[in-house]
Amino acid sequence: MMIAYILFSFAVAAALQFVPARAVRPVAALFYAAQAALAVWICCRGFGQPSSSFFLFDAAGTLMFLLMALVSPVAYYHACDYLEQDAPRDFRLFTQLLVLLCTAIAAVYFASNIAVTWIFLEATTLCAAGLVYHRHADGNLEATWKYIFVCSTGIAMAYLGVLLLCGMSGEEGLSYQRLAETASRANPLYLKVAFLLILAGYSCKMEIFPLYTIGVDANYSAPAPASALLSTVLVNAGFLSIFRVYKVMASSEVFPWVCNVLIVTGVLSLLVGALFLRRTNHCKRFLSYSTVENMGIVAIGLGIGGAGVWAALFHVVGHTLIKSGLFLQIARVRKSYGSYRINRLGDYMNISRTGAVTMIVGTLLLLAFPPSPLFLSEVKILGGTIGQGKWWLTAVMLLLLCIVIYGVWDKVLKLCYRPAAVRPAAAQSPRRLLSLSALFLLLCAIALGVWQPAPLADLIHGIATF
Amino acid sequence: MTLSLILLYVVTLVYLSITERFRNYANLIALQGWILLAVALLRLHSIHLFDLLFVLIETLVFKALVVPMILRRIIRKTKINRVYNSGESQFNSLAGSVAALIASIGITYYIADTSMNVIFFGVALYALLSGLILITTRRRIFSHLVGFLVIENGVFLFSMAIGAEMPSLINIAILLDILISVLMLGMFITRIGDRLHSDDSERLTTIKD
Numbered sequence: 001m002m003i004a005y006i007l008f009s010f011a012v013a014a015a016l017q018f019v020p021a022r023a024v025r026p027v028a029a030l031f032y033a034a035q036a037a038l039a040v041w042i043c044c045r046g047f048g049q050p051s052s053s054f055f056l057f058d059a060a061g062t063l064m065f066l067l068m069a070l071v072s073p074v075a076y077y078h079a080c081d082y083l084e085q086d087a088p089r090d091f092r093l094f095t096q097l098l099v100l101l102c103t104a105i106a107a108v109y110f111a112s113n114i115a116v117t118w119i120f121l122e123a124t125t126l127c128a129a130g131l132v133y134h135r136h137a138d139g140n141l142e143a144t145w146k147y148i149f150v151c152s153t154g155i156a157m158a159y160l161g162v163l164l165l166c167g168m169s170g171e172e173g174l175s176y177q178r179l180a181e182t183a184s185r186a187n188p189l190y191l192k193v194a195f196l197l198i199l200a201g202y203s204c205k206m207e208i209f210p211l212y213t214i215g216v217d218a219n220y221s222a223p224a225p226a227s228a229l230l231s232t233v234l235v236n237a238g239f240l241s242i243f244r245v246y247k248v249m250a251s252s253e254v255f256p257w258v259c260n261v262l263i264v265t266g267v268l269s270l271l272v273g274a275l276f277l278r279r280t281n282h283c284k285r286f287l288s289y290s291t292v293e294n295m296g297i298v299a300i301g302l303g304i305g306g307a308g309v310w311a312a313l314f315h316v317v318g319h320t321l322i323k324s325g326l327f328l329q330i331a332r333v334r335k336s337y338g339s340y341r342i343n344r345l346g347d348y349m350n351i352s353r354t355g356a357v358t359m360i361v362g363t364l365l366l367l368a369f370p371p372s373p374l375f376l377s378e379v380k381i382l383g384g385t386i387g388q389g390k391w392w393l394t395a396v397m398l399l400l401l402c403i404v405i406y407g408v409w410d411k412v413l414k415l416c417y418r419p420a421a422v423r424p425a426a427a428q429s430p431r432r433l434l435s436l437s438a439l440f441l442l443l444c445a446i447a448l449g450v451w452q453p454a455p456l457a458d459l460i461h462g463i464a465t466f
Numbered sequence: 467m468t469l470s471l472i473l474l475y476v477v478t479l480v481y482l483s484i485t486e487r488f489r490n491y492a493n494l495i496a497l498q499g500w501i502l503l504a505v506a507l508l509r510l511h512s513i514h515l516f517d518l519l520f521v522l523i524e525t526l527v528f529k530a531l532v533v534p535m536i537l538r539r540i541i542r543k544t545k546i547n548r549v550y551n552s553g554e555s556q557f558n559s560l561a562g563s564v565a566a567l568i569a570s571i572g573i574t575y576y577i578a579d580t581s582m583n584v585i586f587f588g589v590a591l592y593a594l595l596s597g598l599i600l601i602t603t604r605r606r607i608f609s610h611l612v613g614f615l616v617i618e619n620g621v622f623l624f625s626m627a628i629g630a631e632m633p634s635l636i637n638i639a640i641l642l643d644i645l646i647s648v649l650m651l652g653m654f655i656t657r658i659g660d661r662l663h664s665d666d667s668e669r670l671t672t673i674k675d
Contacts, residue, residue, distance in 0.1 A: 113635070115639060116635070118639060119639055119642055122643070138672070139672055142672060142673055144653070148649065152614060152647075152650065153597075153598075153614055156618060156621050156643070160590065187577065190579075279675050282675070285675060
């Protein structure tokens with residue numbers, strides 16, 4: 001089925017090249033419908049079914065795929081409006097790249113083999129680079145160059161780690177299951193070096209320390225609806241790639257060391273996010289640093305282990321819904337003002353009440369105020385740190401989270417209530433439906449914050465138990 | 467024979483750290499491509515014929531011919547021949563390279579066991595560090611590009627140490643790597659030179675907070 005899905009996506013991308021301009025959106029809608037149909041099919045059929053030698057519809061992949069099936073059509077709907085002034089050729093290429101990116105990400109989600117994960121992560125670099133270069137300006141060229149360069153270097157480093165694991169498993173193959181079976185009797189030093197290389201390499205996709213900068217630059221340069229995907233579903237692909245290696249390591253004697261590395265990485269990411277959130281003056285970089293901060297919390301959750309793993313997964317789910325909603329709303333802000341410079345924006349409440357409410361609700365959810373799902377996950381992670389007697393970690397996390405709350409809230413309040421330095425475009429209609437669609441994602445997050453449906457809770461519990 | 471080729475490969479890495487002319491960079495990358503082709507011939511003779519042909523053709527065409535050709539074209543187009551604008555000492559680069567070599571040998575012997583070909587691992591690690599040194603210590607984008615190619619070649623070399631066990635996946639991965647390399651080179655030659663009118667990395671710092 002997965003191979004059929006990939007072939008279908010290639011067929012759609014190819015068809016988009018030849019259909020008339022007015023047919024681009026219906027053909028793209030067909031792709032998103034197929035994506036949703038696949039998600040429903042997997043849920044109805046049950047998890048853990050192998051799709052081919054290299055793909056497995058497991059619980060973790062399915063959870064991430066469900067999120068992508070929810071977020072990506074909304075992002076494309078926004079893109080249709082955001083890029084309405086673009087030449088038909090550019091919009092056609094943008095749509096093709098989105099289709100291919102979603103397909104590569106889906107393949108990463110369902111890959112049951114570490115080499116296949118690596119291959120499709122590399123493929124996401126190619127697709128995402130096209131989206132980052134969409135505007136063709138000098139700044140886009142610089143961001144694209146850096147994105148391809150750093151991602152390729154990072155992924156080459158990760159490849160070295162994959163090859164080390166490959167040497168460890170010998171002829172038994174590179175499926176995660178086989179690797180987990182052989183990890184317990186592998187050379188611990190090989191495992192440590194392999195994990196470090198893979199973590200450092202994939203950090204460019206998960207947007208955590210050390211290669212987080214490239215994700216920030218990519219989000220800055222890409223059109224906002226594409227950033228909504230790069231900062232959520234692509235980040236989730238990076239997360240899942242690291243999480244699968246983490247699970248492989250769980251059966252080995254180096255697991256406590258792996259957890260400590262993740263905690264250090266998480267704290268450094270949280271630190272970077274907290275400091276740069278205060279400093280940046282660009283709306284999209286601001287949201288990107290928030291992604292770095294949140295992925296830092298996720299890494300700490302994995303490092304804590306136990307309930308922290310559940311919390312990390314739940315945090316990823318909540319973050320995907322909230323961050324995509326905020327990125328899409330920021331696209332509306334850009335449409336209104338023609339600028340992303342925070343110090344030039346203001347008075348958004350009087351320009352678009354629905355949009356301003358969406359921004360405020362989204363920000364409160366992002367800052368983990370109840371009923372945000374992030375509140376639940378952060379409380380669990382902090383509880384985990386206290387439970388393990390890591391008071392220094394609790395204190396550092398609380399301090400950095402306070403800096404984050406101050407930095408984020410200050411900027412969003414200014415956007416909504418401060419007099420604006422630039423006049424918004426007079427002829428712009430509010431397009432309330434677009435803001436409502438972003439709000440819909442935030443409402444989904446709120447729903448998860450107050451009530452977790454039993455199937456979802458079981459799904460996350462199943463992933464976190466190993 | 468394989469050991470001699472690997473030693474020659476190490477010499478190219480050391481020479482890359484001290485050479486000043488971009489033309490030498492291109493020649494060394496080409497030489498590395500030919501060495502990798504020879505190592506692939508010697509190392510992978512036991513794998514399936516189709517997979518062997520695939521690896522040999524992609525190594526010959528891309529690593530030994532196409533990539534060096536594109537590098538030379540970039541040099542002709544940008545008309546920038548030297549690493550630095552004025553003559554500066556290469557001592558620091560050489561010291562960094564030697565330190566990387568010693569670190570690679572140390573790490574390799576520290577983690578050596580029977581499940582891994584230590585020579586391939588050590589040289590791949592040295593290539594990785596050499597590439598990173600080139601990227602971080604040199605200012606011109608062309609040097610960064612060469613650093614990336616050095617890393618890619620190192621990873622390719624290491625993949626051959628275990629290539630006999632899973633050729634199809636390794637082949638696909640290598641092909642994708644090469645695709646990315648060619649894309650980067652293509653982007654460099656067609657866009658950056660024209661748009662930014664310089665290959666100095668300091669010009670690529672407009673995106674910041």
